[in-house]
Amino acid sequence: xxxxxxxxxxxxxxxxxxxxxxxxxxxxxxxxxxxxxxxxxxxxxxxxxxxxxxxxxxxxxxxxxxxxxxxxxxxxxxxxxxxxxxxxxxxxxxxxxxxxxxxxxxxxxxxxxxxxxxxxxxxxxxxxxxxxxxxxxxxxxxxxxxxxxxxxxxxxxxxxxxxxxxxxxxxxxxxxxxxxxxxxxxxxxxxxxxxxxxxxxxxxxxxxxxxxxxxxxxxxxxxxxxxxxxxxxxxxxxxxxxxxxxxxxxxxxxxxxxxxxxxxxxxxxxxxxxxxxxxxxxxxxxxxxxxxxxxxxxxxxxxxxxxxxxxxxxxxxxxxxxxxxxxxxxxxxxxxxxxxxxxx
Amino acid sequence: xxxxxxxxxxxxxxxxxxxxxxxxxxxxxxxxxxxxxxxxxxxxxxxxxxxxxxxxxxxxxxxxxxxxxxxxxxxxxxxxxxxxxxxxxxxxxxxxxxxxxxxxxxxxxxxxxxxxxxxxxxxxxxxxxxxxxxxxxxxxxxxxxxxxxxxxxxxxxxxxxxxxxxxxxxxxxxxxxxxxxxxxxxxxxxxxxxxxxxxxxxxxxxxxxxxxxxxxxxxxxxxxxxxxxxxxxxxxxxxxxxxxxxxxxxxxxxxxxxxxxxxxxxxxxxxxxxxxxxxxxxx
Numbered sequence: 269x270x271x272x273x274x275x276x277x278x279x280x281x282x283x284x285x286x287x288x289x290x291x292x293x294x295x296x297x298x299x300x301x302x303x304x305x306x307x308x309x310x311x312x313x314x315x316x317x318x319x320x321x322x323x324x325x326x327x328x329x330x331x332x333x334x335x336x337x338x339x340x341x342x343x344x345x346x347x348x349x350x351x352x353x354x355x356x357x358x359x360x361x362x363x364x365x366x367x368x369x370x371x372x373x374x375x376x377x378x379x380x381x382x383x384x385x386x387x388x389x390x391x392x393x394x395x396x397x398x399x400x401x402x403x404x405x406x407x408x409x410x411x412x413x414x415x416x417x418x419x420x421x422x423x424x425x426x427x428x429x430x431x432x433x434x435x436x437x438x439x440x441x442x443x444x445x446x447x448x449x450x451x452x453x454x455x456x457x458x459x460x461x462x463x464x465x466x467x468x469x470x471x472x473x474x475x476x477x478x479x480x481x482x483x484x485x486x487x488x489x490x491x492x493x494x495x496x497x498x499x500x501x502x503x504x505x506x507x508x509x510x511x512x513x514x515x516x517x518x519x520x521x522x523x524x525x526x527x528x529x530x531x532x533x534x535x536x537x538x539x540x541x542x543x544x545x546x547x548x549x550x551x552x553x554x555x556x557x558x559x560x561x562x563x564x565x566x567x568x569x570x571x572x573x574x575x576x577x578x579x580x581x582x583x584x585x586x587x588x589x590x591x592x593x594x595x596x597x598x599x600x601x602x603x604x605x606x607x608x609x610x611x612x
Numbered sequence: 613x614x615x616x617x618x619x620x621x622x623x624x625x626x627x628x629x630x631x632x633x634x635x636x637x638x639x640x641x642x643x644x645x646x647x648x649x650x651x652x653x654x655x656x657x658x659x660x661x662x663x664x665x666x667x668x669x670x671x672x673x674x675x676x677x678x679x680x681x682x683x684x685x686x687x688x689x690x691x692x693x694x695x696x697x698x699x700x701x702x703x704x705x706x707x708x709x710x711x712x713x714x715x716x717x718x719x720x721x722x723x724x725x726x727x728x729x730x731x732x733x734x735x736x737x738x739x740x741x742x743x744x745x746x747x748x749x750x751x752x753x754x755x756x757x758x759x760x761x762x763x764x765x766x767x768x769x770x771x772x773x774x775x776x777x778x779x780x781x782x783x784x785x786x787x788x789x790x791x792x793x794x795x796x797x798x799x800x801x802x803x804x805x806x807x808x809x810x811x812x813x814x815x816x817x818x819x820x821x822x823x824x825x826x827x828x829x830x831x832x833x834x835x836x837x838x839x840x841x842x843x844x845x846x847x848x849x850x851x852x853x854x855x856x857x858x859x860x861x862x863x864x865x866x867x868x869x870x871x872x873x874x875x876x877x878x879x880x881x882x883x884x885x886x887x888x889x890x891x892x893x894x895x
Contacts, residue, residue: 300696327695327720334716335692394711450818452687452707459688466690467710583667583693584684 275550277557284561288344288568295340295575300582301331308332338468343574343588344567345476346465346529347539349483351566353522354540355547355558356487359494360518361424367541368526371519372408372431375438377530378461380404382442385457386449397460398531405527408434413519422515424501462587463534465574472532483525484563490514491555498553536589538596539566545600549607569596643747646697647672648686648704651736651876652727655743656703658754658880666697669704671875691716703743705729705876729877731803733762736878761883768890769809779893781810782832782860785819785871786839786848794822800874800882801838807878807886808893810834824852834893835860838871867892 296312297305303324311322311332322329353368361370369375384393384400412434416427446454487494493514496504505511526540543566544558551557570592577588646667647653653672656665665680674680683694686704691713694702699722706726708714718724725746730736737755744751772779783801785793795801796814805812813830814820827835835858837844845866848855855861867889873881 300690300693302696330716330719331692331695334719335712447821455685456687459685464688466688467712469712578690578692581684583681583690583696584670585688585690585693587688 274552277551277561280551280561281564284564284568288564291568291571292340292344295343295571296332296336298575299331299336299578301328303328303331312337338470338473339465339574339578340571341473342465342468342476342533343571345473345480346533346536347543347567347570348480348563349476349525349529349566350536350540350570351543351547351562352483352487352559353525354566355544355555355562356494356518357522357540358544359553359555359558360497360515361428362498362500363424363428364545365541366428368522369435369537369540370428370431371523372412372434372438373405373523373526374530374535375435376408377401377405377527378535379408379438379441381460381531381534382445382457385460386445386453393456401531402527405530406523408438409519409523409527413516421501421512459587460534461589463536463589463592464577464585464587465533466578466585468532475528476532479525479528480563483521484560486517486521487559488556490518491559494555494559495553534587534589536570537593538600539570539592542596542600543569546603549603643700644698645747646680646683646694646699646702646704648683648689648702648708649727649729649876651730651739651879652703652705652743654880655740655754658757659740659744659747659749659751661747661749666699667694673872689713695720701725701746703727703746729800731800731878732807733758733878733883736880736883758880758883761887765807765883765887765890768887768894772890772894773809779808779810779833780813780831781805781808781834781836782813782827782830783836783869784822784827784838784848786837786844788839788844788847791821792848793819794827795819800877801836803878804836804869804874804882804886804889807882808834808889824854827852828854828858831859833859833863833865835866836869836889837866838869838874840871842868842870844868865893 293309297303297308307322307324311324311329314320314322315333324332350368354366357366357368357370358364378401380400380403381397383404384397388396412427412430413422415430416423446457449457493504493509496507496509497511501511544562547558547561547565551561570588573591573595574588577586577591580586642664644666645656645661645664647656647665648669650669650671650673653665653668653674656662657674662674662678665674665678667681667683668674669683669686681697683689683697687707687709689708689710694713694717699717702717702722702724704726706728708726714724723746725742727739727742728735730739737758740754740758741751744754783795783805785795785801787793794814795812796816796818797812798817799819802812802814813832835855837848845868849861849866855866860866869889870885873879873885
């Protein structure tokens with residue numbers, strides 16, 4: 269048997285946290301505009317404490333505060349939500365293929381957004397698209413969940429298969445809508461599906477902050493239940509865990525969390541799937557450690573991806589979803605290749 | 613020996629002159645222009661502003677030696693990316709976005725001129741005048757040019773209509789091997805048909821896929837095939853020989869339209885294309 273090297277959490281956490289702080293500082297000081305590094309960081313301090321220490325001009329200050337800081341925070345929090353929801357879905361389904369989209373939330377949200385972009389007038393789309401995405405995600409999930417529920421509990425197999433089926437159905441409906449769409453709507457729709465943090469507003473940030481706090485606390489409290497579920501559903505039940513209630517709560521919370529993430533940033537693939545695997549390889553499957561570290565690393569990686577998205581093709585901008593999938597998938601394959609023996 | 617410059621009156625004069633010179637320099641500092649619309653870019657180039665273009669969108673075609681940066685798709689602009697070009701003027705269509713990028717640029721004192729996509733020569737002239745006045749240039753030469761082409765167009769069209777009725781026209785967007793889309797109301801294809809004084813046979817809005825059989829039943833006098841390659845009409849006929857039985861096919865009025873000239877409504881290049889087409893129609 270191959271012994272997989274695992275890291276102790278106490279060893280791993282400090283460098284990760286320091287790394288994240290450095291990444292945030294880097295994200296605030298890089299961009300297509302050449303701003304001096306130190307004054308940019310001081311500008312953040314100025315904004316918080318109302319001091320006037322930074323030598324930045326007003327419009328440069330606006331770049332830091334209105335453009336770089338919101339998207340930095342949004343990327344961090346959306347990454348944390350997606351990675352944590354991914355970890356929970358994989359734990360609950362005891363399936364390494366599970367990602368937050370498996371219960372139909374991403375495809376439902378995409379369908380909702382497509383309906384809003386193609387069928388509603390442009391004037392209301394700013395509000396309607398995120399709202400429709402959220403409602404679409406939630407409705408599909410509830411539908412999938414109600415399909416899988418019967419008198420004897422919730423069938424994980426039916427849940428997974430129903431998720432796949434609803435994804436196929438949503439894809440067909442989106443196909444129909446693209447067929448009907450005008451040129452502009454078509455372009456908007458495809459851009460939306462590739463994800464972006466460019467439109468981060470204050471409302472988005474508050475909404476996502478609340479989500480990340482609620483989800484983080486709840487999942488952390490249920491880490492033991494998730495650990496017990498790794499043994500199997502009946503074993504978990506014997507350990508005194510109300511499996512049905514937990515499943516329902518986890519599914520609803522994931523749907524709400526991913527729904528909000530998708531509605532503020534569009535579809536960002538691969539974070540929810542890869543990050544939990546990555547963390548599991550580092551620290552093992554204990555959810556008490558897996559969940560917070562997934563949040564940390566998910567946020568960091570998404571922030572890194574967004575930094576790439578806004579600088580690589582400057583002065584134009586790449587959709588961040590392309591970066592996460594384009595870099596995430598090959599990286600994941602290399603990781604699988606290296607670890608293939610220990611995964612059998 | 614006394615230094616003249618340090619005597620007070622001369623000193624003040626010197627300061628005055630240098631400050632005056634710097635004011636003049638500021639005033640004649642060339643604008644830094646970003647254009648996010650192919651039509652606006654054409655107008656700017658025609659107004660001789662090529663050297664002042666610092667950024668254009670992906671649809672704009674800019675000839676050598678000008679080398680503006682490409683700022684991406686006009687509905688998905690990067691706020692910081694645009695700001696890094698330090699533009700003084702941004703010209704674009706009314707669909708420019710996202711609004712966060714526009715707000716940020718407005719805070720950095722960039723002046724915006726958002727133009728509706730022109731559907732008629734009159735609309736084109738309005739856009740030319742708008743751009744010219746934003747840059748304090750004279751639009752007259754260019755406006756005259758458009759008017760001349762408009763007149764030329766109308767003259768040929770009147771000659772054509774003298775010995776035949778208003779043409780029934782179909783405008784197709786030819787997607788190599790992947791079918792064709794017919795232009796309905798509100799499209800640039802529709803605007804081109806109107807410019808050619810024809811009747812658009814489509815009775816819907818936007819573009820829709822159309823089958824060759826449906827085209828045959830419409831009996832169009834002219835079929836305009838928009839594509840990036842002028843082999844498109846031949847390809848189309850080879851793929852759907854049935855189209856040779858339409859009035860357009862019989863009179864060899866299945867005509868190629870350069871799709872690139874129609875990216876942003878009735879633009880300068882669309883006017884040229886229309887003039888070329890009337891030549892073909894009068895044959």
